[in-house]
Structures are given as C-alpha cells and as structure tokens.
Amino acid sequence: MTVLLEARLGPAVPHDEEIPMNKTPDVDVDRRAAADQDFAAARELATGDEAVELADRAITTYLDELGDVASAAQVLWFLGRLEDARGRTDLAAAQLRSAVEGFVVTHDDRATEVADELVALLRRTGQEDRVEEFLAWQARLLGTVTGEQTAGRRRAP
Numbered sequence: 473m474t475v476l477l478e479a480r481l482g483p484a485v486p487h488d489e490e491i492p493m494n495k496t497p498d499v500d501v502d503r504r505a506a507a508d509q510d511f512a513a514a515r516e517l518a519t520g521d522e523a524v525e526l527a528d529r530a531i532t533t534y535l536d537e538l539g540d541v542a543s544a545a546q547v548l549w550f551l552g553r554l555e556d557a558r559g560r561t562d563l564a565a566a567q568l569r570s571a572v573e574g575f576v577v578t579h580d581d582r583a584t585e586v587a588d589e590l591v592a593l594l595r596r597t598g599q600e601d602r603v604e605e606f607l608a609w610q611a612r613l614l615g616t617v618t619g620e621q622t623a624g625r626r627r628a629p
Contacts, residue, residue, distance in 0.1 A: 500537075507533035507543070527551050545574025549586050561597050565590060569606065576613055 507530045527547050534544040552567035568590040575583035587610060594603045 503533055503537050523554060541574045542578040542580055545571045556593055561593060565593060576617055
C-alpha cells in the first residue's frame, strides 16, 4: 500500500543518497510558523474535522513547501492517533504507517514507537494478517534506507 509520504515524495530514498537527519531545510520562516500554528491548533482541538483539516494543511506545508519530512511525520502520527480515537482504524493505520516511513527515512528513533502503536492497533482490531504485512514492509523499508539487504531481495549492482 502506497501511503501519503510516498504519494507526495516518491519512493523511499536509496541508502547511498544523502538524507538529512532531523535537519530542517533553510526555509521561509513565515511558512514554517504557519505550519507550526496549524499543527498546534489541530492538537488543541484534538477532535473533529477541523483538527483533521488543520493537520492536513500542516502536512502539506511541511512536505510540499518546506520539504520537512520529520515534521510531517510528527503530524501524521498525531492524525493516526486522532483517527484511532474516532474509530477510523483503517485511516489511522494508514496515517501511522506514513509516520513510520517519514521517521525511518529521516533516521528518527520515533519510528519504532509509532510502529509499535500501529502493531498494537492492528492486533487490537483483529488484523493479524496486516501486522505480518506491515512488519515485512518495515523490514524492506529499513533495508532500503540503511543499505542492509533484506532476505529474498538483491541489491541492484
């Protein structure tokens, strides 16, 4: 399943390309402030469609205008929790998976915490088959980003 980050940014960056580690690009301060304000307002509202709209707007600004994957992943994590609380578990799972991807490609340790939350969500909702699918996907993603070869896959010459 291709998720939000990949849809906006393309597939995961191969391990031999430089990936900024938790560094924010030199950006327009006003855009960053607006995205930060949208995210703060979404967290304050914490429920409802308005919170989702503000968070979506923050994600768009972080990704499309600022190129800040780590901040977008943080908002996706928030959205995943919000959608889970609203009972929208499929949407929550997609948001959490996107957050994991964003944190992995930026080498952010929060990827593990979000992955654990996603696995717990899937198990809680009786989706053990999706747990196995997610864990296999995560292993492939980690192998792509770190350069480690995943079993059954061969690195291109």
